[in-house]
Amino acid sequence: MIRIDARGKSCPKPVMMTKEAVDQGAAEVEVLVDNPVAAGNVTRFLEGRGFRVTREDTPEGTLISGIAAGSVSGGAGSAPKGVHDASVSSAPGEQCCCTASDTGLLILSRTMGTESLELGEALMKAFLDTMRQSGSIGVLALMNGGVFLALPESSASDTIREMEAQGTQVLVCGTCTKHFGITDQVAVGTISNMFEITEQVFRMPKTVTIG
Template identity: 30%
Template sequence: MKRLDCKGLACPKPVILTKKELEAMDSGELEVVVDNETAKENVTKFAKSQGYSFEYTEKDGLYYIIIKKVQPKDAEECPVMDFDVISGDKRPVILIGSNVLGKGDDRLGSALMKSYIYALTESDVMPSTMIFINSGVKLTTEGSEVIDSLKTLESQGVEILSCGTCLDFYGLKEKLLIGSITNMYTIVEKMNNAPNTIKL
């Protein structure tokens, strides 16, 4: 079994190194060692998205993630497929980098952002994914005035992602109310694969 030590590495390095190591393997098991829960979540989500089986244990503040890669002919289950690629999804990805919309007065910017996200719920064309980074993560956590609109969007099939590093920076990780935590590698992949990215 190969071992990959990712202790002390910042997002998204653990995911990128795990991806490269698995790509270099024909089959077998890879043990990835990380030292924080965000890295553990990012690595296990990546493994799940690629159809790999995995398990993890925690000891003395470290997470030991064992990922199993098998040859396609030996796999018991088909790998998880990318729905957007299969369906030819033409919906945009929206990247929200602030909790206010536009530059100027923050009170006005907050009202504009609230209005924009509500208007999205009434739009004929929904985004495939909404990604929240920097202070934008304040919109997906406790105290946000747009949670109800985001819940409506999520119920209509919009994927809601918040940057894990950003949530940690603002001390909001435990206050996330909607969607899931993501990492910079996934953000780059989502933006690269989108037919159009709208940045606010």
């Protein structure tokens, strides 16, 4: 068992600390974090590596426990009382994101072009509508000014929500939303971190950057 205290660490440090432990062969890890964004990031990372994950809120912070597939800890059965099982499984016939899509799309601005804000927003919405219809986007990452596309008042937010419903993984840069003070306003996608965004976008056969 490896225990990691990632409280007070800026994104994506909690994930990187967890990754280091997993890469060293740890079959069981416990990670203590002090904010929900870090808890979500670490949980998704461990699940992506095949760990069974549980989360428990404690006076010290959120404790995330991960057990690698095939490992046994504490006997068989359900998670301990008071512990939330955060593992995610797909329903029968449910398509995992990126299964039929081959492009990672990284958007760095809320508009396409800078000459006209109104025109740029219209072009961005039209572009995303076209990408949604093509079904080719496996991962959509929003960074810098692109995070504003995930706000409810954005004309593109409904399109992004439809893309997500179709199976596109939508990642929103948490450092960026924190910088702009809009984290609580994000209406679509998952608040993420630089490590997860780069790993997911650039694992796709093709990548496109806008902005």
